[in-house]
Amino acid sequence: MIEISTISVLLIAFTVNLLLFKLFVVVKRKRYPNGPFGLPVLGHLPFFGKSPPITFSQWGQKYGDVFRIRMGSWNTVVVNGYEAIKEAAEKTDDAFSGRPEFMTQKLLQEITGEISLAFGPFDDIYLQHRKVVATALRHFTCRKSRFTEDLISEEAVQLVENLLKKSKQEPVDIRENIQYATGSVIYQMLYGRGIDLKEQLNRMVESANKFIKFTGSGNPADVLPWLRYLMPWKITGFRNMNIYVEAIRKGRIENHIRSFSPGNVRDITDTFLAADLQGKNRNERGLTRSRLLNSTADLQGAGFDTSNKSLQWLILYMSMYPEVQECVQHEIDEVIGSGRRIELVDKSRLTYTEATILEVMRMTTIVPFALPKLTIKDTTLGGYDIDKGTVVFFNLHSVSYDKEFWGDPQTFRPERLIDENNKLNTEKCNHILPFGLGRRRCVGEFLARMEQFLLFTNVIRRCRFSKPADESYDMEPDPGLVYSPKPFRVVVEERQ
Structure with missing residues (x-):
């Protein structure tokens, strides 16, 4: 009898300990971030305000750099601050590298018939796809190839002539003029x-503007799918x-396929066709020709809108801050002069000019949440647990306007990025993230930076921009997938 009682007690004690252990593990796994109070169905959408990046920064001060909200039917986490964003973006297991299947992306996939590089899932095919696209861009932007540099410089000359x-x-x-x-x-x-x-650019500009209008600062139908039935005309348009x-x-693309010759790669579309041919020769599977060629849609959309804005x-900033404009022009005159074309290799010698470009990128943060x-x-x-299938927004605006790091983030001051040796301050420049971080970082970053530098410097060397005397500028952006300046006018004069 004693032996049976002892065994029973031991079994009961073991069972209780096992239940307590499991309970502890469950509770530990559910240590989710805090967050503000939301509403049923809509979640926190009604509380974003006119500027969601600023609202999220304010919530971050109250709830921490990692906090939880709900966007309609999606559980969402917002990440503020450089360190937290860097930790998430550079996770070795790529846990934060997926894309939500929002309605906008589903519509685009339905139209193109293919998975997008920018909006598609993160998997082995994505990595292969990204590698091919990066190689194609590198082929046309490397120093050995003058294709892109010559093209941008020619467009800069034409832009100057049109402006004057x-x-x-x-x-x-x-x-x-800038759009074209x-x-x-x-x-x-x-x-x-x-x-x-002419016709193609008209359509591209028109479609880009409509896409921006459709998405705004976030398309509600992406997170509230039932809205498509209440506003079908918008979806149809x-x-x-x-x-x-x-x-x-x-x-x-069909024209390229008919005229393609492996020994004569004319442009990026040809590069994709050549990569597809090489892939077949190696018996690679997964990355189809159709999916690879669909990359032109991603590059066309992203490459146009970000460079344009x-x-x-x-x-706009040069017109608003004439003293900065004069310093940029003086540096270009001193370093380059007027006798030759500005080239990409000059970038490292135009420290103040590059600092000005970066400071404008910091102040504007034109893609405040990345994708x-x-x-x-x-x-x-x-220190918080985040479940699989959670939407995550990196609030890059919080990095650009971190008062503890920048001191006076609201002030436009390019010299903040220059050290005592008249070189760019690497640490501060690394805190400006217009192209994101991690393996979902913008694949066209080098091209975008190249285009920014060459267009801006070639235009600003020949043109002086000023604010009309009877006008004032509203420097707050118009929200959208890419934040744009509000309509503005400038006086353009040719520099003597």
Whole structure:
């Protein structure tokens, strides 16, 4: 009897300890981030305010750098601050590298018939896909190839001529000129030099503007899918516009397929065709020709809009801060002079100019959340547990306006990025993240920086921009997938 009682007690004690252990593990696994109070169905969408990046920064001060919200039907985590964003983006297991299947992305995939490099899932095919695209871009932007540098410089000359012809000392809106210059660069890189651009550029600019209007600072139907049934006309308009543009893009690609010669790679589309041919020779599977060629849609959209908005912001800031503009022009005059074309190799010697470009990028943070991420496995961040399938936003605005790091982040001051040796301060420059971090970092970063530098320096060397005396500038951005300046006019004068 004693022996039976002893065994029973031991069994009971073991069972209790096992239950307590399991309970402890469950509780430990559910240590989620804190966050503000939301509403049923809508979650926190009604509380984002006019500027979600600023709202998220304010919530970060209260709830910490990692906090939880809900966007409609999606559990969401917002990550603020450089260290937390870097930790998440550079996780060795790529836990934060997925993409949510928002309605906008589903519509685009339905129209193109293929998975997008930018919006598609993170897997082995994505990594292979990204490698091919990066190689293609590198082929046309390396120092050995003059293709892209010559193209950008030619477009800069044409842009200057158009601006000077248009101005005649009267205030003008130059945004359309910038749109066509940047659009021409990416279009000719993708589909060849010297092609007839007028109709294609008109459609590209029109579709980009409609896409921005459709998405705004975030399309509610992405996180509240039932909204598509309440506003079907909006979805139909978006679909029809993209179908038309996609038909033009596919027409260009079909022309390339018919005229392709492996020994004569003319542009990035040809590079993709050559890579597909090499892949077949190696019996590689997974990355299809169709999916690879769909990369032109990603490059066309991203390459146009970010470069376009960046140059708009740069010229707006030069008009607003004439003393900075004069310092940039003086440095270019001293280092380069007027007798030759500015080249990419000059970038390292134009320290103040590069600091000015970076400071404008910091102040504007034109893609404040990068593209949304999705956790592809259960993971942790900042001591908190985050479940698989959670939408994640990196609030890059919080890095650009970190008062503890920058001191006076609201002040436009390019010299903050220059050290005592008249070199760029690496640590501070690394805290400016217009292209994101990690393996989802923008694949076209080098091209974008190259285009920014060459267009800006060639234009600012010949043109002086000033704010009309009777106008004031609103420097707050218009929200969108890419944040743009509000409509503005400038006076353009030719420098003597």
